[in-house]
Amino acid sequence: MVHTDLTYITLSQWLLIVYQVFGGCCTNVFVLENLFKNNHSEYGLGSIITFSQFLFVSLISYFANTDFKSSNWRYLYLKQTNIPVKKWGILVIMYFTVSILNNQVARFNITIPVHIIFRSCGTVVTMIIGYLFAGKSYNRNQIISGIIITLGILISNIPLAFPETPSHKIIINYEFLMGISILLFATILSAFMGLFNESLFKAYGTYWQESLFYTHFLALPLFLFISPLLLQEFKVIWNDDHYISQDIPISNQFISLLVNVGTQYLCIRGVNILASKTSALTVTVALIVRKFISLLLSVLLFDNKVSTSGYIGSIFVLGGAFYYSVSTNKKNKQQTIKRE
Template sequence: MISSLVQVFGGCCTNVFVLDKLMAKNDTIPSDNSSKSLASLITFSQFLFVSMASYTHNTDFKNGQWSRLYLKKSNVPMRKWLALVSMYFAISLMSNWTFSCNISVPMYIVFRSSGTVITMLVGWMFGGKSYNTSQVVSCCVITLGVLINSLPADLSDERSLSFEIEPKFLLGITLLMVSTLLSAFMGLYSESIHSKYGNQWKESLFYSHFLALPLFLVVFPQIKAEFIQVWKVDNISRDAFQYLVPFGIVVSDQSVSLLFNVVSQYICIRGVSLLVGSNSALTVTVILLIRKILSLFISIACFGHELTRNGLIGGSMVLSGAVLYSLAGQKNKKKSLKKGKKDI
């Protein structure tokens, strides 16, 4: 439990901090539009590092074959992992693209916290799940919170309501909505795999990233342009840090930030996987909500993000609604257990 908490709070919060630092620094560097967001490079680097770090847990060098990269036979059919990989790849890419659409890290955190609403609807419509009144109310509170958070700070200003003023912002909101919806379907699909084949979190961690690497060939030119932009030392301001690595190579602070980002991403994902495998759903949900709140405060305190009144009200409603949803779900689960005992 301690190991899981250290990885979740340390890895996930560090990842948000470094990502915010990386994006803030990139905004100050002149570049063309093709290499401005760093979304493709960040996503590819994360997938590559997680694949390398989790490779040894899925290999058998003694009995394995080199043609299969010494990989052990998977407990879950490969076609199941391929379907999961396609969804996870699209979600990760869209999530990182939102930062190039005038979506701040605080708004991203608040909006992604509304995933329980989409999960409930998808579970009810496609998973045959039922929910009690408290869960439905909590989801309505979360939805209202997201809408308030997405509204302009000044509703009296007609310019703030014009769609032509911030088309990139609307695109970012659309990407967030699509990625959140896809996350709900992926969660439902993962739940079906978990119930049928058991908790194969090490296998899932590796294949969900490794099998997605060839998909990045589609955005390879973008990755190349962004890599060159990050690696260029002459684009660093005078007050920026420069790091010396072996062989006398000078590495830009953006390159180091990118390295910290992918390492912390791996620690974060591994910690969440450990947490899910050893704790109840209520415990996991509450811990992750606390982590999101902490990440939100870190982002605001360290990078000067302005949390508007709408953002504060909407964020509070989202987090409060998510906690209420978790408590309602746990209460419903206890009632089901009691009913099952009576039936026995």
């Protein structure tokens, strides 16, 4: 059974989730921005970062899915899956596409703060997709929170998409609109992915370690289609002329890449635990809070500029997410009292 609120998670589980989702994900965003800031090549590095993350997660989660006694080398000593492998195929394609797109938008002058704020619309997109394609229904408070979040997204991004020149002329920022369009497509696909993942857990049980391994391992062959680009981006990172020290000829960019993949594993692991115990919508809201912590770190540590409308929009989005969490907790407590 999949619960729909964080109140059903035990204290030890919640602490583990906080450590991995907030600690791992926030550190990951910090290192990711550091990689982009120190990249002075024509390549965006998004592809090699995504591939490294998928490879590392596959290796580190492999042993949790092995059975060396009952399986054999033909099956890579993998144990029998609880969820049919063909079911993972659909999820793998969606996850691969979402990951590639999210790491490519930096090439369209989409800063980390803008990326974080816009991706927060995942709550609204999940609600719409859930209503249209999964027969889900939402109460008044959830709908109101979705409206608040949508207003926040619009307030933050419209001035960036249609900036005003010093002569008070409104222009169209086509590069920004292209990046936002890619983000929107990735967010919609991510919503479908979350609902599909939720349906798998409901049908077969909550095997998040199996999900973590197969969604990354089965995606590795897909990187063959972009292998030339991966090689070029790896050369950029490896040949960076900023080293840890004079005695250790390893570039800072390469070390940052290693830290990035490690923290990405912690982040994904925490999200998978959360997804196995809550609904897709609750996962989205929890991640919004994490994203705003990353937003603050990006502004404070990398001196990223956020406009007044950006701050106002951020408050709307965070307020909408908080309103959803409070109203959902209140509803669950009322239902518990009625059952008693």
